[in-house]
Amino acid sequence: MDKPIRVRFAPSPTGMLHLGGVRTALYDYLMAKSTGGKFILRIEDTDQSRYVEGSVENLIESLQKLGIHFDEGPIIGGNYGPYFQSQRLDIYQGYVDELIKKGVAYHCFCSKEELDQMRQTQQENNLTTKYNGKCRSLTQEEIDKKISEGLPYVIRLKMPENRSFSIEDYIRGHVEIDSSLIDDQVILKTDKFPTYHLAAVIDDHLMEISHVLRGEEWLPSTPKHIFIYENLGWTPPIWVHLPLLLNVDRSKLSKRHGDFSVDNYLKMGYLKESIINFVALLGWHSADDRELYTLEELTKEFSLQRVNKAGAIFDITKLDWMNGMYMRSLDLGYIADEAEKYFLEKDFDLSDRTKYLKVIEDSRGRVSTLPQMTEHASHYYIDLVISEEDQLILVKESSKAVLNWYLNLLTQNESLTKEQTAEAVKKGMVELAIKGKDYYAPIRIALFGSAHGPDIPTLIDVLGFELTIDRLKKALAL
Ligand code: GLU
Secondary structure, three states, X not given: OOOOOEEEEOOOOOOOOEHHHHHHHHHHHXXXXXXXXXXXXXXXXXXXXXXOOOHHHHHHHHHHHHOOOOOEEOOOEOOOOOOEHHHOHHHHHHHXXXXXXXXXXXXXXXXXXXXXXXXXXHHHOOXXXXXXXXXXXXXXXXXXXXXXXXXXXXXXXXOOOOOEEEEEEOOOEEEEEEHHHOOOOEEEOOOOOEOHHHHHHHHHHHOOOOEEEEXXXXXXXXXXXXXXXXXXXXXXXXXXXXXXXXXXXXXXXXXXXXXXXXXXXXXXXXXXXHHHHHHHOOOEOOOOOOOOOOHHHHHHHOOHHHEOOOOEEOOHHHHHHHHHHHHHHOXXXXXXXXXXXXXXXXOOOOOOHHHHHHHHHHHOOOOOOOOOHHHHHHHHHOOOOOOHHHHHHHOOHHHHHHHHHHHHHHHHOOOOOHHHHHHHHHHHHHHHOOOHHHHHHHHHHHHHOOOOOOOHHHHHHHHHHHHHHHHHHHHHOO
């Protein structure tokens, strides 16, 4: 019988959760959800020097905000904890001893200066930079002596020479990597913390991870991991190396290119729905190339079989398009709630919820992010500033006739439905015998501060009776 599906997202707490990490987490989540498996969050905090304060909280909160919930992990626990690697140090030590005993790992006492020198010489001679194996053959007496002298040491893997490692990757298929390219990886540091390579292998095994989904940049390290599995007598998981993320110009996406944190995208006014949808398509596509998917739909449609080998292009214009689509199609009240903080930042008076909802309804189809709506909406909330050019239009006789006609209409009919206003708009044109621009521009300028904008019934409906009359009067007073 196949083993149950257990997948893990294993970020290092070295900063905010970025969209690349979200993709791994999302694919893990979707895989678990679509197969009835389990999704585990494991914090890989063994490199104390790279630890960034607050990043664990940010990772967890970001996943929560996006709706990517894990089944086991920090806070919620589970049967395979602890889920922080820094709390599992004694577990690793036993396996390090076992690898040393087997002769596939060794003490290395080389100092930083020696290693720097080694690297420099190799670079000068155009050689692959890697550990030269100096401490590989120390005798037990030599090792004991150095330890008793208090010399610091690390433990390295003794990678076999002249061996080709075969990797069966779920996405990339069969990959061979020659051991001559592989360093004698440090697996335990002087501070007695394991490195990623050791800790991840041990935890993936002990946590019964069935598939390891991770970025393609880890593929070259996989032989080290396979070597550890072999020597501990364990079966490796299924390797699933996800395609690199590329800029539109196909260069590798990196932090240097911008702030790709979830927080930043949420702050910029992208909805979680579009972030999830966008990230899902970074490397995966459905058979019919459909573009829009809710998280729920993804759990039904997603499959690892349809993840590409080729690098995935990170095209922000696509995210803009998706966000625009979601802003238009999701529940109006939800969009209004999500947008509220941007409107409050502008000091708009949102006390009239009905008006606010109408403003959102009129604004959401015009832009691609939440805060961009405030520009259009400002015409409904702040006193109009009418340009000189537009003022010249308003003072024309025909314009005054139009404005007066509307003023009359509204003082006589305090509550017009949008349909009734639409009828009246047609009627006014006939009665005044003014057409086209001469008819529409003045009323739009008076009510919206611009000759271009929403249709007249929408303007009157959103502004409401009082403000409409007020604006008409102001325009007539010019
Ligand atoms: N801790 C590693 C990282 O943050 C995880 C790689 C893996 O998933 O194995 O990149």
